[in-house]
Amino acid sequence: MLASADSVPSRRARPLPPAARRAALISATLPLIRKHGLDVSTRQIAEAAGVAEGTIFRVFPDKDSLIQAAVDAAFDPQPVVAALERIDPSEPLAERLTAVARIVQAWFTTIINLMMALRASGPLGEKPHLKRPRPSRVIGATIARLIEPDRRELRVPPAQVERLLRLLLFSGSHPGIADGKPLTPEEIVGVVLDGVRIHHVPPSKGHTPC
Secondary structure (H helix, E strand, O other), X not given: OOXXXXXXXXXXXXXXXXXXXXXXXXXHHHHHHHHHHHHOOHHHHHHHXXXXXXXXXXXXXXXXXXXXXHHHHHHOOHHHHHHHOOOOOOOOHHHHHHHHHHHHHHXXXXXXXXXXXXXXXXXXXXXXXXXXXXXXXXXXXXXXXXXXXXXXXXXXXXXXXXXXXXXXXXXXXXXXXXOXXXXXHHHHHHHHHHHHEOOOOOOOOOOOOO
């Protein structure tokens, strides 16, 4: 006896909720932008996401809107903040900052590669639909809070240490600035701490402190 049509399980994947479908399309688009820049096609995106091309236009009005959403997602600071907040504040300062450097450097590298791919497609100023988001200062504030427990051991405030770390991370991760040889998190942290730690110089023999 043949099974009824109602009893045969469908081979079609269950449709994703709108938010999940949007996230899946953005996730599929980002690596394609890094590879093809603005020349990426909706067909390539659909194939990478495993959906019909028409699905894209049920979520986004056009390709430009999807690309902008993908760029916004790449610059979103919240995943970085969440990772930073998992760092144990009781660890020694050097270990804390090395963990910070690994997280932020990975994010910077993604951002740098993305922006280089976009620029290769033409000057961003000529793309009125594409706005470059600016990451929230919440990342810097989170890093400064991780440095705060060691404030008394520093010659400058935690916010200044965070700024120095961030500047070195960006310049040390940019292939054009670092001559294709990115600095490691350990190298960056070493430079920062050697420049901001209070160096305790032992008194010379025979010297009596005032």
